[in-house]
Amino acid sequence: MTLLSPMPIPAQQSSKVAALNLAGEWIFEMDGDAQPQRVVLAFNGDTLRGAVYGQSFVVSLAANRVQFSVGDFRWRGTVRGDSLVGWLGIAPDSSRWTGVRFRPPAAPRAFKVDPSTFPRAYSGTTAPVLRIAAGDTVHTTTLDAGGWGRGAFGARGNKRSPGGNPLTGPFYVEGAVPGDVLVVTLHRVRLNRDWAFSGTSLVETAIDPSYATERQTPATPPDNKWTLDTVALQGRLTAPSPALRDFTVPLSPFLGVVATAASTEYAPSSRESGSYGGNMESARLREGTTIHLPVSTMGAQLYLGDGHAAQGSGELTGDAMETSLDVSFTVAIKRWGFAELTRAEDATDIMSIGVAGSLDAAMRRASSDMARWLTTDYGLTASDVALVMGFALQFDIPDVVPPGFGVTARIPKAALRTLVRPTRK
Incomplete structure (x- = not known):
């Protein structure tokens, strides 16, 4: 029997395999920052890219280590299966960060x-x-x-x-x-x-x-x-x-x-x-x-x-x-x-549910949120919003039992179906 030795993987190909293995959705958490960041690493051509805090970066790979820069901050980390552990900062100051890969189930359960x-x-x-x-x-x-x-x-x-x-x-x-x-x-x-x-x-x-x-x-x-x-x-x-x-x-x-x-x-x-x-x-x-x-x-x-x-x-x-x-x-x-x-x-309806310490405050919260909803999702101007809400909106009062009071701002979908939404480019 002849034993065949495994062929060595060229460094360039090995780096590409590592990049492909890292591609996907991650959740980064940084010491001192209560807001985790969802980061999608995408392999495009020969480059692994991502974005954190709204800024793009390109990942450098060496064995099981990653490195990238975001502005003046240098991020370094070690890959441990579906985890990243490392440090970020501007020398000589740095703080710890971790990344965990999110793997959704293959099918709904x-x-x-x-x-x-x-x-x-x-x-x-x-x-x-x-x-x-x-x-x-x-x-x-x-x-x-x-x-x-x-x-x-x-x-x-x-x-x-x-x-x-x-x-x-x-x-x-x-x-x-x-x-x-x-x-x-x-x-x-x-x-x-x-x-x-x-x-x-x-x-x-x-x-x-x-x-x-x-x-x-x-x-x-x-x-x-x-x-x-x-x-x-x-x-x-x-x-x-x-x-x-x-x-x-x-x-x-x-x-x-x-x-x-x-x-x-x-x-x-x-x-x-x-x-x-x-x-x-x-x-x-x-x-x-x-x-x-x-x-x-x-x-x-x-x-x-x-x-x-x-x-x-x-x-x-x-x-x-x-x-x-x-x-x-x-x-x-x-x-x-x-x-x-x-x-x-x-x-039949879309609803914004406002809760506050009084009915009038709850009403203002509900109507303000409905105005924002019509602006962002339906592309209406402030005057458009006023006219739609002025003649289609209804208020419900679900709760007057302390400590919180509730008011629901509700618009029938029948009215919304008449709106002409802007064409998205």
């Missing part, structure tokens, strides 16, 4: 998650229940605001968490970095039990002080339980007063909470809402809706919860028709989206 822990804050440091990627679909469940699951009311073992909007999640989305927008499409939001509970008095933020003092509290507290017909989608009080014995409510299940982690430094309570989404209480966050959430932490850290069977504007009773839900969703990443607040769209 589907997961079924039966949660066993239920956080009550939008934390960026809570261990994820699952790591997913763009295109993946998740089937899961949520508890109601009181911590009850899909079992019968009062059933042993059905109280799975303390109350206060226990959450399902977080779901870590591979490849999502701060500055991106996480796009969540709700494919299924369904009732999974036949009962709910609600508040029974108007919250004081929705009424005048005079009415708050003159209203009479019943000697016997009214029953707050609802019976849900999950087929006909009708709800009725389980033990109504004589006046409400024929009162029914059409059911339209939705998620009161859809959120990304607010930060790695602080974690708002799951009762709160803000630019990250949160406890928005919008009845439009239902099956078929797509939600656009700002990303503030690595992996976005997606949370869901606070299922409702129905709710009027404002969640005026403090607790809406609180229930548990079965939910299926898919995620995508809009890169470099840099959103300031939550947006949503369904078959």
Whole structure:
């Protein structure tokens, strides 16, 4: 038998192979900089190129070492499989940097998650229940605001968490970095039990002080339980007063909470809402809706919860028709989206959801974001925006329960279809 020795690879060819192996998407993180950078290394001809902080660079390769310059800063690193570790700076000062290659799965995946822990804050440091990627679909469940699951009311073992909007999640989305927008499409939001509970008095933020003092509290507290017909989608009080014995409510299940982690430094309570989404209480966050959430932490850290069977504007009773839900969703990443607040769209409308400490401030946030949306995505001038919003925009008030107030600015897609978009070159 004749043994053949491997032919040596010429240095030029070896360098080309190394460059091809490095080509792809990376996430760079630099000590002292809280903003990671998504970097795409592309091999073109005989050159490996990329860009970081908006500046282009050309990579020099020598064995497992890389080097490039960005302005006056020299970057040096060592390749370790799918990682880069090195130093950058202007001599003699330098700081550490790392790069991690992002490899998306070959095909979309589907997961079924039966949660066993239920956080009550939008934390960026809570261990994820699952790591997913763009295109993946998740089937899961949520508890109601009181911590009850899909079992019968009062059933042993059905109280799975303390109350206060226990959450399902977080779901870590591979490849999502701060500055991106996480796009969540709700494919299924369904009732999974036949009962709910609600508040029974108007919250004081929705009424005048005079009415708050003159209203009479019943000697016997009214029953707050609802019976849900999950087929006909009708709800009725389980033990109504004589006046409400024929009162029914059409059911339209939705998620009161859809959120990304607010930060790695602080974690708002799951009762709160803000630019990250949160406890928005919008009845439009239902099956078929797509939600656009700002990303503030690595992996976005997606949370869901606070299922409702129905709710009027404002969640005026403090607790809406609180229930548990079965939910299926898919995620995508809009890169470099840099959103300031939550947006949503369904078959009929686009929506900007403003949250603030007062209704007027929330309204200004929502209408300002809608104006920016029409400017950037539809190419409208400021006067075009004013005319479209002046005659097509509608405001909804999903939440008047402290600490945050919510206003949704909504424009029907029927009006948007009449707009002539600019031709993109």
